[in-house]
Amino acid sequence: MSKKIRWGILSTAKIGRTQVIPAIQQCQYAEVTGIASGDKSKARQTAADLGIPKVYNDYQELLSATDIDAVYIPLPNHLHVDYTLQALAAGKHVLCEKPIGLNAADAQRLIDGAAQYPHLKLMEAFMYRFHPQWEKAKEIINAGLLGEVKHVQSIFSYSNMDGNNIRNRVDTGGGALMDIGCYCVSFPRYVFNAEPVRVMGLVHLDPEFKTDSLTSGLLDFGNGHTATLTCSTQLEPYQRINIIGSKGRLEIELPCNAHNDKPNRMFLQRDRVIEEIEIPVANQYALQVDAFSKAILDDAPVPTPLSDALGNMRVIDALFESGEMGEWVRL
Numbered sequence: 001m002s003k004k005i006r007w008g009i010l011s012t013a014k015i016g017r018t019q020v021i022p023a024i025q026q027c028q029y030a031e032v033t034g035i036a037s038g039d040k041s042k043a044r045q046t047a048a049d050l051g052i053p054k055v056y057n058d059y060q061e062l063l064s065a066t067d068i069d070a071v072y073i074p075l076p077n078h079l080h081v082d083y084t085l086q087a088l089a090a091g092k093h094v095l096c097e098k099p100i101g102l103n104a105a106d107a108q109r110l111i112d113g114a115a116q117y118p119h120l121k122l123m124e125a126f127m128y129r130f131h132p133q134w135e136k137a138k139e140i141i142n143a144g145l146l147g148e149v150k151h152v153q154s155i156f157s158y159s160n161m162d163g164n165n166i167r168n169r170v171d172t173g174g175g176a177l178m179d180i181g182c183y184c185v186s187f188p189r190y191v192f193n194a195e196p197v198r199v200m201g202l203v204h205l206d207p208e209f210k211t212d213s214l215t216s217g218l219l220d221f222g223n224g225h226t227a228t229l230t231c232s233t234q235l236e237p238y239q240r241i242n243i244i245g246s247k248g249r250l251e252i253e254l255p256c257n258a259h260n261d262k263p264n265r266m267f268l269q270r271d272r273v274i275e276e277i278e279i280p281v282a283n284q285y286a287l288q289v290d291a292f293s294k295a296i297l298d299d300a301p302v303p304t305p306l307s308d309a310l311g312n313m314r315v316i317d318a319l320f321e322s323g324e325m326g327e328w329v330r331l
Contacts, residue, residue: 095288121302150245199331
C-alpha cells in the first residue's frame with residue numbers, strides 16, 4: 001500500500017508541535033500537508049521549524065482544502081466538538097485530542113452529529129493504547145499471569161501554576177481530571193473492558209483558578225473489581241499504574257508519556273519475585289496515526305470507537321458530581 005493520508009493540523013498547540021507532527025512525519029500511511037492557526041505567524045513559524053509544506057490562512061481554509069484528507073485537532077477542550085463537527089461537515093476524517101468534549105452531553109452531541117457522516121472516520125486520541133507496553137500488558141493479563149485482576153491503581157501529576165494557561169481555566173475545560181485524569185479513568189476501563197457501576201470522587205478546587213487541582217476517585221466495577229485514581233496539576237510530576245491480581249502485579253513505569261527514544265520498563269511481580277520487562281523503542285503517536293490512517297485507507301473501523309469516548313466522559317461527569325455531593329454516584 002503506497003497511498004498516504006494527507007493530514008492538516010488545526011492549531012500550533014505544543015502537543016502537536018513537539019509530539020504529533022514529528023510522529024506523523026515518521027508514519028508509513030500518513031504525511032503532514034498543512035497547518036493553520038488563529039495566529040498565522042505562529043503557523044508560519046511552526047511550518048518552517050518542522051518542514052510543513054503549506055500554511056493556511058485560517059482553520060476554515062484548511063478544512064475546505066481539497067489536498068487535506070484528515071485533520072488532527074489539539075485545540076483547547078471546549079473547542080473539540082464544534083471543530084470536529086465542522087471538519088466532518090467539510091468531508092474530513094478527524095483525530096481529536098482527549099478529552100473528546102466538556103462532558104457526556106458534549107460527547108453525545110458529537111456522536112449524533114457524526115452519524116450524518118458514516119463514511120468518515122473519527123477517533124479520540126488516547127495514544128497510550130497503541131504503545132507496545134500496553135499491548136504487552138494486555139497480553140500478560142489475558143494469559144492469566146496476574147490471576148484474576150481485581151484492582152487498578154493509577155496516579156498522574158504535574159505542576160502548572162500559570163493562571164493564563166488553558167489547563168487552569170474553567171472556560172476552556174481545564175483542570176486535573178479533564179487534562180490528565182481522563183487517562184486515569186481510561187486505564188481501568190481498558191484493563192477490565194467494562195464500565196464502573198458507581199464512583200466516588202474527592203475534588204479539590206484551586207481557590208484562584210476554580211479548576212480542580214487535585215482529584216481522587218474510587219471506581220466500583222462490581223464483583224469486587226475496583227480502581228483508584230489520583231490526578232493533580234499542582235504536585236511533583238509523576239505517573240504510574242499498578243494492575244493487581246490474585247496471583248500477580250504489573251507496574252507500568254510511564255503509562256502515558258512513554259519514552260520514544262529509548263526502551264520503556266514495566267515490572268511483573270509473581271510469588272514476591274519482581275521481573276523487569278524492557279519494551280523496545282516505539283513512538284505511540286506515530287503508531288496511533290498510522291492505525292487511524294490505515295482504517296481510512298482500508299475503510300475499516302477505527303481502533304477505538306466513539307462509544308468509548310462517551311463512556312469515559314460519563315465517568316468524569318460522575319466523579320465531579322460525586323465531589324459536589326459527597327456521596328457515591330451510580331452510572
